[in-house]
Amino acid sequence: MNFREIADLCAGYGAETAFNEPLAPYTSFKIGGPCDCMVKVNSRECFGAAVKYCRSKNIPYYIIGKGSNILVSGEGLRGVVILISSAFSAITVEGEHITCEAGAPLCRVCIAARDNCLTGIEFAYGIPGSAGGALYMNAGAYMGEMSQIVESAEYIDENGEIKEIALKDMDLSYRHSIFSEKNLPIVSVKIKLNKGEYDKINDRMNCLMDRRKNAQPLEYPSAGSTFKRPQGDFAARLIDVCGLKGTSCGGAEVSTKHSGFVINKGNATFEDVLGVIDIVKEKVYADTGVMLECEVLILK
Numbered sequence: 001m002n003f004r005e006i007a008d009l010c011a012g013y014g015a016e017t018a019f020n021e022p023l024a025p026y027t028s029f030k031i032g033g034p035c036d037c038m039v040k041v042n043s044r045e046c047f048g049a050a051v052k053y054c055r056s057k058n059i060p061y062y063i064i065g066k067g068s069n070i071l072v073s074g075e076g077l078r079g080v081v082i083l084i085s086s087a088f089s090a091i092t093v094e095g096e097h098i099t100c101e102a103g104a105p106l107c108r109v110c111i112a113a114r115d116n117c118l119t120g121i122e123f124a125y126g127i128p129g130s131a132g133g134a135l136y137m138n139a140g141a142y143m144g145e146m147s148q149i150v151e152s153a154e155y156i157d158e159n160g161e162i163k164e165i166a167l168k169d170m171d172l173s174y175r176h177s178i179f180s181e182k183n184l185p186i187v188s189v190k191i192k193l194n195k196g197e198y199d200k201i202n203d204r205m206n207c208l209m210d211r212r213k214n215a216q217p218l219e220y221p222s223a224g225s226t227f228k229r230p231q232g233d234f235a236a237r238l239i240d241v242c243g244l245k246g247t248s249c250g251g252a253e254v255s256t257k258h259s260g261f262v263i264n265k266g267n268a269t270f271e272d273v274l275g276v277i278d279i280v281k282e283k284v285y286a287d288t289g290v291m292l293e294c295e296v297l298i299l300k
């Protein structure tokens with residue numbers, strides 16, 4: 001495959017491009033070999049053109065936001081990585097609405113909401129993803145999730161056109177969306193919040209951030225909760241009762257601070273993380289009959 005053409009196409013929009021770019025620095029796990037070509041899309045036009053080009057040439061492509069919910073193979077990825085760059089992350093507040101370009105970091109969206117005395121998105125403070133990645137995953141925490149605040153979004157349809165989609169058509173459920181089901185690129189996300197009081201919003205954000213810091217092994221690279229919540233239970237509780245806390249494989253380990261996290265304790269490989277995941281799934285299934293499902297997306 002020749003990637004010069006797509007690199008030139010995106011460079012024409014002022015986007016940075018790279019060949020054989022290692023992916024580890026673009027993921028919160030700090031794991032992942034090189035991709036053939038990376039384009040750091042910096043605008044909706046560039047994003048649309050990159051997706052359209054890859055589709056028209058049948059070139060495999062992967063969209064990466066903040067890389068906080070993915071585990072990438074040490075072999076890297078063949079094809080094009082479309083990285084949603086920080087240049088494509090504008091946040092616009094209008095009344096009780098906030099429109100976020102795909103790359104807008106959730107923490108910045110939360111701060112913009114607070115600074116405009118808007119309440120409803122405090123739950124997302126501390127989720128280290130982008131607006132696009134959060135909608136794709138229907139990210140959530142502390143009883144909140146994207147489905148409660150999203151009003152509409154823009155995405156790139158099958159013909160490469162940018163279309164608007166309303167909440168009711170997004171099929172949002174636990175860590176699922178129409179975007180993940182149909183692999184639709186998200187261009188922007190519009191959320192609707194409510195008027196609130198700055199101090200209350202600020203206190204709630206700080207309180208939730210403290211809970212995270214106390215409960216989660218944020219000092220180590222990870223992709224957050226490794227497993228989805230099984231029906232009526234918690235993955236971390238099951239992992240605990242099966243005595244799997246601290247189970248390790250090479251540099252990967254079930255965190256002793258929070259069993260729901262597999263962490264990279266230092267130089268963990270893709271295989272190390274998969275090794276821990278397999279051990280956990282097998283033992284939890286054998287002891288409890290529950291088959292855990294990965295929340296982390298495995299890219300290879």
Ligand SMILES: Cc1cc2nc3c(=O)[nH]c(=O)nc-3n(C[C@H](O)[C@H](O)[C@H](O)COP(=O)(O)OP(=O)(O)OC[C@H]3O[C@@H](n4cnc5c(N)ncnc54)[C@H](O)[C@@H]3O)c2cc1C
Pocket residue numbers: 028062063064065066067068069070084102126127128129130131132133134135136137138139140141179184185186187216218222223224225297
């Ligand atoms: C320490 C830590 C804590 C976390 N806590 C939480 C939590 O409380 N709740 C929670 O839900 N998650 C949590 N996560 C997981 C993660 O932050 C979320 O899933 C987040 O929404 C992923 O966003 P991202 O931009 O990093 O997506 P990425 O990891 O870059 O991508 C995830 C998926 O979304 C797709 N994607 C990304 N951007 C787009 C786009 N613009 N268009 C189409 N597809 C796109 C990618 O192709 C990929 O399939 C945590 C992770 C970490 C490391």
